[in-house]
Amino acid sequence: MTHPVLGEIECVRSSRARRVSIRVRASGDVRLVYPCGVSEMRALAFLEEKIPWVEAARERLSHRRAALPPQLPPAEEKVRVEMLRRAAKADLPVRIGRIAAETGLRYAKLSIRASRTKWGSCSGRNHISLSLFLMTLPEHLRDYVIVHELCHTVHHDHSPRFHALVDRLVGGREKALSRELRAYAIR
Template identity: 30%
Template sequence: MEKTIYDKELGTILLRTSPRATRYTLKISKGTITATMPLGGNEARMLAFIRENKEKLRAALDKHPARPLLTEETEMQTATFRLHIFCTDRDNFYMKLDDGVLHIACPNQTDFTDKRVQELLKGLLEKALRHEAHRLLPSRLFNLATQHGFTCTGIKIFNSKSHWGSCTPRRSINLSLSLMLLPWHLVDYVLLHELCHTIEMNHSDRFWSLMDKVTDGKSQALRRELKGYHML
């Protein structure tokens, strides 16, 4: 069983029953609360459980708000382009990256609240970010490696939703295409972070000492700044 209710303070709440659930639980994802109860659970009890935890839920929603929809009003500046979404007299969606602007044309009467439209727009944005990441990140990484005396055996670009980057024991570095959503000084911070892992594979004091050395003592400030950004 699944149904959606709306609370004026908490927003959209998805009520669901799961055969694997053994207790009443609440989870927040992308600004939506999912309330799960066992088979045979009591909806009134579930709603009471939500009311009992309303303050905690409000605080959690403040930390994990819903991502805004991609629409004609969206303003987004990435490392290399500005996003421009617009509607025009055409039958399909079209994307063009030109002179620092990613133009995404949508048919007139496009319903931007439609989940399928949002997935399509995110897919086009992801394609552009992947193109820019492949075009720019490898040379930037190897230049930083040369500048600071690191050895990197390889680089891969992927679409991680949880890590900006990672380093393997063989000193190969994986980078998320979402790095292209960051300003360049934070891109360099992530690249240097992974390069430091080619020497120190953990986050020991030695690692952070090395990070301070290659960031002029700004590693912690840059780390805090990075937490204010989200992946695609």
């Protein structure tokens, strides 16, 4: 649908949604998701209330995109990704092994992927996946992401107990490291 202020909006009724939510993608596209028990009219009323938030989010994303280096031609990007993959395969297994030994946290399996949406993830079976783009981060932030994922082997959520564990393992610097990490984009 076309919104008079925001332009094209993707409206999605979802049986999995528990509440009305708005997502602004990096491109500036807006997606409005709402549960089956909520009318489209009520979801759109929620969107109307959030127009200033959507515009602010678009502005932040626009500044972030402008700060990124220009994209490489596809052939050069492929070479760059392969270089990062080799570096990640040499560095990340050793790094996670060291940090796991230091913290006493155990994981079942490690995979390294070209994920552009997350720095890392941990499955319910304690399989940790790390993005090869971690290699673009300073070493202390790579370590922070690994500690974060290892802590998910104990708490499979982002509960206060999870954050307390991460904070303890990074010497009380979780918030500062998280804030620093947000300044980086996966590219």
